[in-house]
């Protein structure tokens with residue numbers, strides 16, 4: 001198997017001055033990553049992994065991602081609320097990267113996925129990845145809509161949909177998106193920090 005170690009030249013600089021901050025994850029973040037995945041609601045977990053997976057499989061997956069892929073984490077204080085992954089090498093064509101996203105269930109639809117995909121586009125362009133692939137269930141409207149905001153061309157194979165995002169085009173669309181976005185505090189039942197009000201996050 002061909003391994004390609006990706007270059008992480010600079011920290012993502014998309015979210016500063018607010019509650020949600022981005023940084024690259026490494027092997028030391030395995031526990032936080034596992035906890036984040038386990039905290040996903042059932043439907044979100046299913047959408048992320050296209051079904052159920054065993055704990056052993058998940059541990060191997062997390063270790064491989066943190067060692068071999070570019071993984072961006074979105075944090076509310078020290079709580080990991082979103083993760084984006086960019087995988088290359090192996091069966092993946094040169095110049096392409098396969099992506100995966102997960103946003104904590106209580107933080108969904110608040111713009112976290114958007115700042116993560118912007119960070120992944122920058123990381124891709126810095127690593128000579130020209131096309132990001134987004135593969136998800138055909139029923140996953142949130143992921144399809146998020147990918148399409150960044151110009152994804154969608155195709156369908158059975159119950160799967162595959163989006164291809166041209167990184168240069170995605171970055172130009174990202175540059176035209178509003179500079180600021182507010183992140184309302186997630187509902188009280190969530191693990192987000194209570195009472196932090198509306199925090200503006202630059203993106």
Ligand SMILES: CC(C)(COP(=O)(O)OP(=O)(O)OC[C@H]1O[C@@H](n2cnc3c(N)ncnc32)[C@H](O)[C@@H]1OP(=O)(O)O)[C@@H](O)C(=O)NCCC(=O)NCCS
Nearest residue numbers: 044047101102103108109110111112113114142143145146
């Ligand atoms: C897909 C996912 C990452 C999106 O993250 P998010 O933080 O909710 O995304 P955003 O808030 O940035 O939303 C961006 C756009 O996506 C679309 N979107 C997000 N949630 C949506 C929903 N529930 N229904 C329809 N469209 C949705 C909207 O167009 C939205 O733009 P808008 O807020 O201006 O309307 C998140 O829903 C998730 O983690 N789902 C479970 C795991 C998963 O499905 N992963 C994908 C397979 S790898």
